[in-house]
Amino acid sequence: MSNVDESLEQLLSKASPRPVPDDVATAVAREAVRAEWQAVTGKHRTKKNMVGFAVAATILVAVFSLFNQFRVPDTAMVQVASIQKSFGPIFIVGEQSVLTRADNLEVIHAGQTIVTGEESGIAFAWAEGGSLRFDANTTVEFRDDDSVYLHSGRVYFDSTPSELISGIDVADIGSFKIETKYGVVSHVGTQFMTQLESDELRVSVREGRVAVVGTYYPGTALRGQQLKFSGRQRPVVLDILEYGDAWDWIGRTSPTIDVDGRSAHEFLDWIGRELGRNIEYSDETMEQLARKAILKGRVVDEPAIALRQRMATAAFEWRYEEGTIYVSISE
Amino acid sequence: MAVYLDDKKLIKQLLAGDEPAFERFFEENFARLYRFALVRLSDDPDAAREVAQITLTRAVRKLHTYRAESALFTWLCAICRNETSDWLAKQGRYREHIVLVEDYPEVQAAVDSLQLPEQMSPEHHYRRVELLRLIQVTLDKLPPRYGDVLEWKYIEGHSIKEISGKLDIGDEATQSLLARAKRAFSDVYSTLSNGLDQQLNELAKS
Numbered sequence: 081m082s083n084v085d086e087s088l089e090q091l092l093s094k095a096s097p098r099p100v101p102d103d104v105a106t107a108v109a110r111e112a113v114r115a116e117w118q119a120v121t122g123k124h125r126t127k128k129n130m131v132g133f134a135v136a137a138t139i140l141v142a143v144f145s146l147f148n149q150f151r152v153p154d155t156a157m158v159q160v161a162s163i164q165k166s167f168g169p170i171f172i173v174g175e176q177s178v179l180t181r182a183d184n185l186e187v188i189h190a191g192q193t194i195v196t197g198e199e200s201g202i203a204f205a206w207a208e209g210g211s212l213r214f215d216a217n218t219t220v221e222f223r224d225d226d227s228v229y230l231h232s233g234r235v236y237f238d239s240t241p242s243e244l245i246s247g248i249d250v251a252d253i254g255s256f257k258i259e260t261k262y263g264v265v266s267h268v269g270t271q272f273m274t275q276l277e278s279d280e281l282r283v284s285v286r287e288g289r290v291a292v293v294g295t296y297y298p299g300t301a302l303r304g305q306q307l308k309f310s311g312r313q314r315p316v317v318l319d320i321l322e323y324g325d326a327w328d329w330i331g332r333t334s335p336t337i338d339v340d341g342r343s344a345h346e347f348l349d350w351i352g353r354e355l356g357r358n359i360e361y362s363d364e365t366m367e368q369l370a371r372k373a374i375l376k377g378r379v380v381d382e383p384a385i386a387l388r389q390r391m392a393t394a395a396f397e398w399r400y401e402e403g404t405i406y407v408s409i410s411e
Numbered sequence: 412m413a414v415y416l417d418d419k420k421l422i423k424q425l426l427a428g429d430e431p432a433f434e435r436f437f438e439e440n441f442a443r444l445y446r447f448a449l450v451r452l453s454d455d456p457d458a459a460r461e462v463a464q465i466t467l468t469r470a471v472r473k474l475h476t477y478r479a480e481s482a483l484f485t486w487l488c489a490i491c492r493n494e495t496s497d498w499l500a501k502q503g504r505y506r507e508h509i510v511l512v513e514d515y516p517e518v519q520a521a522v523d524s525l526q527l528p529e530q531m532s533p534e535h536h537y538r539r540v541e542l543l544r545l546i547q548v549t550l551d552k553l554p555p556r557y558g559d560v561l562e563w564k565y566i567e568g569h570s571i572k573e574i575s576g577k578l579d580i581g582d583e584a585t586q587s588l589l590a591r592a593k594r595a596f597s598d599v600y601s602t603l604s605n606g607l608d609q610q611l612n613e614l615a616k617s
Binding site for chain 2: 088089091093095096098099100105106108109110112116117118120122
């Protein structure tokens with residue numbers, strides 16, 4: 081070996097391995113760049129006839145990777161959530177950080193990472209109790225049975241959702257934490273939304289109290305407040321509405337509910353919880369009527385639409401007034 | 412003027428919608444751009460990931476403008492540099508005079524100077540840290556396979572057999588690849604480290 085070779089090898093041995101982006105970040109970036117590339121080359125148009133095959137292949141790949149995950153020895157496959165509703169493209173991060181379409185996924189295990197695409201959304205029944213929702217363009221890793229890691233995007237958690245959302249255990253709620261690069265978000269019986277963008281974390285509280293153990297500072301927020309973390313600055317608390325545009329996506333992810341044999345009061349209670357508004361009856365008689373009126377069938381539409389449709393067929397009138405839905409008897 | 416035929420061919424395949432070409436384009440460049448951005452964004456991994464992604468997205472939009480007069484990665488770095496500035500501006504994090512050694516256009520050799528006395532002056536310390544950082548920069552400047560084999564062999568300590576397995580080639584081919592990679596590394600590193608000396612001299616004079 082020449083002296084030059086030797087000194088070169090010595091030099092290299094002093095260096096550290098080059099930093100690499102994590103698998104999830106790589107998978108998300110790959111899909112974003114691929115989408116742009118396909119748009120530029122028009123590949124998505126010319127290959128329409130391949131879609132059927134591609135979908136079938138993707139499902140096979142998804143099944144194969146799930147099968148492989150089941151084969152991994154010494155790794156307990158802990159089911160942490162089940163999917164109650166999803167729409168738009170949903171991906172799971174697979175080996176070599178490749179995103180695999182997983183629109184038909186039903187259960188989630190600890191260790192899996194889910195990515196939602198454009199105009200997507202998912203509602204999960206959290207195994208330990210509670211309703212978990214993801215908005216579009218969100219990436220979340222399911223760490224274990226009491227925590228998830230939010231890489232980017234927007235998630236919502238309701239620890240005590242309406243009983244009408246089948247499959248959600250409301251009797252025995254375990255703990256639930258959302259970990260982020262800015263810190264850990266945990267709650268005390270609540271509905272809250274956590275939003276992570278590249279340079280800030282926002283935690284908005286609809287009900288109850290949320291505590292954040294931030295990387296640099298702690299913070300708490302109560303109902304109607306939003307806690308904002310940015311860089312190394314102290315968190316800022318803002319007053320917010322518990323309903324409206326910022327929360328609308330949650331209604332879109334609301335799972336189908338079975339209202340057969342349930343009262344109009346229970347239905348309205350579900351509406352109120354999903355929309356972040358109080359239900360107020362015009363008087364006691366109205367409330368009694370709502371408790372006695374029995375509904376039939378299932379509700380597949382999002383709450384705001386379901387409210388319009390169901391109330392139109394009942395003898396009830398309703399109106400929004402800021403954070404309240406007023407219900408009265410039709411004249 | 413040199414024409415980068417391999418890169419030119421890759422771009423042609425990309426424009427034709429070739430999927431393996433896309434995989435190669437992404438695999439060879441994303442992590443390298445991430446590191447290129449990382450050092451210019453105060454080691455913020457999220458920002459670096461975002462900027463690397465934006466760079467590749469922008470690049471695929473203007474693939475047709477690539478003339479192969481510089482290496483593809485050099486072309487991507489130019490886009491990445493602009494995106495980094497835009498990102499910093501958007502964040503209100505203007506940092507003036509971010510001039511890294513590898514950004515200097517003209518540079519030459521020096522490797523032995525890593526053997527420094529124990530009591531280091533701040534300049535010596537800075538030089539040592541920078542020289543070590545330049546190893547990573549150099550690995551990224553090489554053709555992707557060259558950087559990988561050098562890192563696997565001399566930094567991570569993999570055997571020739573393991574590397575052959577990773578690359579799915581024979582041991583002899585791996586040895587030959589390593590020899591070529593070392594030569595290329597030596598050329599680029601000496602160029603960069605001389606640039607560092609030049610920069611230190613200018614600092615000392617100012």
